[in-house]
Amino acid sequence: MALNSFINAFSPPSSVSTEQNEDGGERPGLFVHNRRIVLELVNKIFDNKRGNVELSSSHCSSIAKKPSEYSYDNRLKYWKDMLEQRKFVQANIQEKTGKTPAQILFNRGVTVDERDKQTVRRLMDYAERLNPLTVMQRQEAILPEYIDCSTCQYVHEIRETLPKAERDGEKVVEITGLPLVTKEELLGKPKEQGGHKKSDWLRSKVLEEHIERKREDIERVIEFYPDIDKLQIVGESFSKMNTLRHNADIQYIGEEKIHFISQDSICEPTAPAASTSEPPPQPEYSVRINEHIFQLTEKRSSKYVELEVRFECEPFEKVVKRVLHLENLGKRVLGFEWVHRPYFEKNAGLLKAYDDEFLFQHKPFRLTSGESIDVVVQFQPRRADITKQKWMLKIDPQFFCRKVDAVVVRLSGKCKPAPEYIAKIRAVQTEVLNKSNTTMVRQITTRLASLTPLIKLPEVICPYKRTLTELELFEFYNPGYRCERYHDIQLLKELYERLKKPREPAWDLSIESLKAIILRQESPDKRALYFVEMISILEEMRGRPPIDFDEKILDNTERERTCYVYVRGIISTGIDEWEELTLTIEEAFLKAAWKEYIDNYSKASEEGAGGDAEHIEMLLNEFDEEEIKMWLVKELRHRKPFRDTLYMQTYTHVCNFIEDIVSVIESTDIV
Structure with missing residues (x-):
């Protein structure tokens, strides 16, 4: 009684409400609402100046969120780490040498x-x-x-x-x-x-x-x-590049011929050695291109060399391949020159390389007698794309008698995206497809009742799937035989393994296949021996099985046990969900009741007399906030809106999990 009188003391008197209606005119509720908004704005301004912050009811955690798997590209991370490593090295060099980066x-x-x-x-x-x-x-x-x-x-x-x-x-x-x-x-x-x-x-x-x-x-x-x-150490090729700037009319002379050409020779060559097989004469002009050898004769060769090299990698990766191996087999110097041509004659801009994806030494060069060189191409793409290039290596003098008098090299590069990027794209596409499918399913289900006629479901012979054992499969494939021991199956398998060829498949549990492989033996004695062994094993398995095959599938305790487990799980889950639903409804109504209670208390404190206000504050301090909330919860459970909401939600929830129970029972029942 004391608590009820204390709560009633905070409710505004009827005279106050009538005075407000008379002053407010036709719409007193709008006036009170506007006044409340103004007070909230003014209080918020003063709270911001004082530094008061309204704490959120949500749970806050100081643990940082882990970044998503697709939120950061590994290539960007690698480039960022590389820049930081370069800055660190640059700082160390500047600290030890005292020089700026531009001076180094x-x-x-x-x-x-x-x-x-x-x-x-x-x-x-x-x-x-x-x-x-x-x-x-x-x-x-x-x-x-x-x-x-x-x-x-x-x-x-x-x-x-x-x-x-x-x-x-x-x-x-x-x-x-x-x-x-x-x-x-x-x-x-x-x-x-x-x-x-x-x-x-x-x-x-x-x-x-x-x-x-x-x-x-x-x-x-x-x-x-x-x-x-x-x-400096200057290589032989470097000196020749500086001295040999004329045509290829150069012939190298061996050490034996110098004695006959030089005028200042000191001594004559010694007596000739014993007669040996003379090596074949070296041609004037000859070149080896990979595995092909070409010689310059009166009639030039009609053959030609055309290569196509394919590269495949991810962006910012490097792939290096050897394309050509050139070797000068003749006496004279050969000149080589690279010429770029469009890959597609009718469309030169199609699949053209713009960012120097293919790197190799394409400057003119020469090869002296016995000198060789390897043409190595590096493919380094920067974006996912397909690029193609065509290069022609012209040789001076010409070795080919064709329209294309050069070695044709076709470079084809395929840059595929990184797996992380593909996974991210697929995740986004899957999310979009799932949203689209959900929308379409909702549209279909809304019209399903009007479009779907009454259809009688077909009879289901086997209501569920089950993996059969080898014994059951043997009885199914061989009617009239009853197998109760795995030992008999193993004996038949061993007999089949002894007779089959190494690459033939395993036994299919059929007696006919076992008979066929025995009849395939050439020796009559062996066939008779194997037949006797097979019949001795099968004699114990003759006869009709005591239980029908259909009964083994239909009368199964595992199906009933599975049904009980599913029904029990649905009931326990439904009870847990109903308890969570009840707590959620109580919290929602309790927030509204608590706000209403605080508003009534503030109005009573503003409009009450001095003595009454002091008396109300004393009574409020005597009670704890938890006790007031417990009292509000008891009051809520007797209110009609709360009970109606709880009944409606409970009814809907019970109907849903009862439908689930019925569907589980029907799915495991024999039709």
Whole structure:
């Protein structure tokens, strides 16, 4: 009774409601609603200024969400890690050398000249600093001793620390540079460097005179200045490229013929050796292309070489393949030149490579006698696509007597997407298809009642599927035989294994196939022996089985047990779902009742007199919030809206899982 009187004290009196209706006019509810919205907005503004935050009712977790499998591409992750690794290496180099990244690059003409210039300046600076007269005349700077009044401490004198070169009296100077071959490999030839003009500082006469004046000082630092161009290792082919710039009319002479041609020969060749089989004469012009050998004769060859090489990889991967092996088998020098042609004559832009997917050395080259070269092609795609290229290798002189007087090389590259990308695309497509299928199923089911006629379901002979054992299969394939032991089946299998050929299939549990393989034996004695063995095994299995085959399938306790398990699971699941449904409905109604209760309490506190308001606050503090909610729950269970909602939801839920039970029973019942 005390609790009921306490709750009634917060409800507004009837006089207040009538006064509000008279002041509000025709629509008092709209006025109260607008007033409540204004109060909420004003309170929210003041709460934001004070820093008050309304906590969410949802569960918060400090554990970070794991990224999805398809949210981050492995190629982007690899590139990001590579950039971070390069930044780390760049920072280490800058810390150890004290040079900026632009000063370390060797593939720039400006950097190479500037490095040589700074090397000479550093060498001359050390020579001037390590001059004995300069070292003797240099005095150390000394910071005198003094007393620090602020800390009342005596500070000793501080002497200057000379650089390490002056203290040791010597310096090991490191000379760095690039040979001519390396410069051409990194920078290219002078005509390929964009017309960059080299610095004249290193070749100036003033610098030469300055070095001559300080020659003695420089020799104290370094004994000699190395000639970097003479430290390079030049291959034989490189020297021939610089000297042999004319046509291929070059013939190599062996050591034996030099004695007859040279005018300054010292001695004649010794007596000829014993007669041996002379090797076949070497042709003037001959070339080996992979496995084919061509010679230049009066009648040129009508054969030709056409290759098609296929590449397949993922984006940003590299595939390297050897396409051609060329070898000069003749005496003369052969010239080779690559010519690019469109892959499709009528449509040159179809499947054209735009991003240098195919990389190989396609500059003109020459092969001397006995020299060989391998043409290696690297395929490095950057996007999923199919690209094709066609190259023709022309040989001077010509070896082919055809319309296409060259070696044709067709390059075909297929770049397939990464598996992660394909999986992501398939996941998106599956999601779209599932949504579309769900929409179509809903549209069909809404019209299913009006479109579907009354159809009588056909009779089902076997209501469910079951895997039969070998004994049951043997009785099914061989009517009139009854097999109760696996040992008999194994004896028949062993007999079949002894008689069949190695590549023949296993026994199919049929007696007819076993008889056929016995009759296939050539020896009559063996056939009789095997028949006696087979009949001795089958004699014990003759007779009709005691139980019909259909009864074994239909009268099965496993089917009934499965039905009971499914029905029990549906009932237990339905009860659990009903309990969760009841709790959800109670929480929803409790939130609305609690909000209504708080609103009534706020109105009563604003409109009540001073003494009554103090009395209400005292009563509210006496009761706990949980006790008030328990009281509200008891009140809710007696309200008609709550009971109607609970009954409707319970009825729907019970109908659903009863339908599931009926469907399970019907599916396992014999029709």
